Amino acid sequence: MANSPPITLNPPKRPLDPFRRAVLRGAAVLLPPLLTIVIFVWVFNTVITYMLVPMEQTARWALEEYTTDIQPDRVDAEPVEGQPNQFVIDDGLYVRTADERYVPLHVYEAVAKKVGRSTSKDAEVIYREYINQEYLQRQYIIPVFLGVLILVLYLLGKFLAAGIGRFIWAQFERLIVRLPLVSNVYSSVKQVTDFMLTTDTQVKATRVVAIEYPRRGIWSLAMVTGEGMMDISAAANEPVLSVLVPTSPMPFTGFTMTVRKSETVDLNITMDQAIQFIVSCGVVVPPHQSPSLMEARDRQLSADAAHPVAGPNRKPVSE
Template sequence: MQPEPPYVADKSSRASHPFRRALLRGLGIVLPPLLTVVVFIWAWTLIDQYVLQPVEGVASWTLIRLEWDVRRVPPDEADIDDYQLLSTREWIPRHVYERVTENPGSERPVTASQYYRRYVRIQYLQPWIVIPTFLLLFISLLYLLGWLLAAGVGRLMWASFERMIDRLPLIRNVYSSVKQVTDFVFSEQTIEFNRVVAVEYPRKGIWSIGFVTGESLLDIRSAVNEPVVTLLMPTSPLPMTGFTITMRKSETIDLDMTIDQAIQFMVSCGVVIPPRQLQRPEPASRLSAELFSTAKLPEPATSADDSSSSSTQDSGKNSSPSASNHKPSKS
């Protein structure tokens, strides 16, 4: 019975679908920067919609009240050249009318309120003025809040505010969760990871990556009578959350990878592997061919060989006693 030849991958299957491979390779190049831009655009849209536009609306209303000079009756003859009559029988300053006429926007204003709204927009609320001013005021406000909360009175006021939030049934759950995340991200006491290790967690046979954060507790070390370490076992694909465990130091394996590489490995769910940790196995077809060539397979015995060997053994048995009884004749 002849053994089956080893399986050799068809080279034509590897070369098939070149368009799909090129398309996937192109997506792998384009998607990271594209998604980065999309995330920043999404964040800026939220800030513009919920923060910048309300602030801009308040600023526009304030400036309109300060600049407001609308008359229902004709001005004096000495001032009539400084005003312009609208179709709504309202008189507005001529410089406002001319400035808006030069840049009316998508819809031409009709009423005095619309003229002033457009005038304030193009005169004071240009994007190159609004955005830097908003950022400066926002940073200044954050600084003042931080300085105020560092003082005793501000800390008491903030504690009273949080106690009031804790009394609200639904809001307190959302607020407490958001506060835990912000406290972890913006805390001044940062967690320093010493190194990256691999441990069998959550059971034997399953290997997980963790960050060494310290030497754990003295009572645990005394109980096990050997060095122990504290590990943060992050979850994938969001490594900012996880579990804190204590392991024997002898049961950990130091990995040749940085903290950033370990985080990339977790965020990508194991797709992004550091170059030093890449496995380079030989192709399956080559391995199977080598194993097949070096293997010693037993040869099956045929029926003819069995009969000949049995007859030889029988003749040997029959001839042995005759040979032993035969005596040579004396001459």
């Protein structure tokens, strides 16, 4: 009986064809800038929706409230000869609208240049369009908005740095933490924002460590934020650390834990390198922590030592 070839349960994988390799290479090149743009667009749209739009609405309300010049239907309105639908009221030129009221001629003319001449609109609609195109154009209001935002942040920071400001803010936070549902959300958000933005060394993370979480044998990156609580340290009979375990791919959220200091491993990486590692879901590894890169460097150093190359100021080894 002839020997039959052995049956393999796992046939060898076929190499990627050139088309698939090209598609994957193109996706690897395109996705990083595309995702970066998507994140910035999301942040921009969030700021526009929740900050700029309310500011525009407030400014529009104030302008409509204090600058609107709409005259009611008045019997003393005198028609202008040769100019249909134009009237003189208190020595000013007005145009009558569909709701039998009057708006200034220059307001009507400014709106007519953009949307066309029509008196079929109400006076409020015409004035709202006038305010939008004269005072609330985005190319003007966005720089003003950014300037006002930076000024408000600066003044708020200076105010909270003073004694009265800290006292008022402490009373406000004391009120917030008494609300059952709001206190949980506020505390979590405050912890993350303090960690990312504050310059206080007592709140800012000091170093990056690795801990076995969520179980032994699985290692997670954690950022040390403090020395932990004394009661927990007494219960553990050894020093403990407070750490923040960020989540991928957005390190702005995570879990706050207290772990034994002896169960942490100090990592020789910076905060920026840790954030890059977390955002990339472990793809971007610091060069000095990548085994493949270190092996390649060692091989290159060994090759250079075995076959030194003569430089411009060095003699060949054979001499």
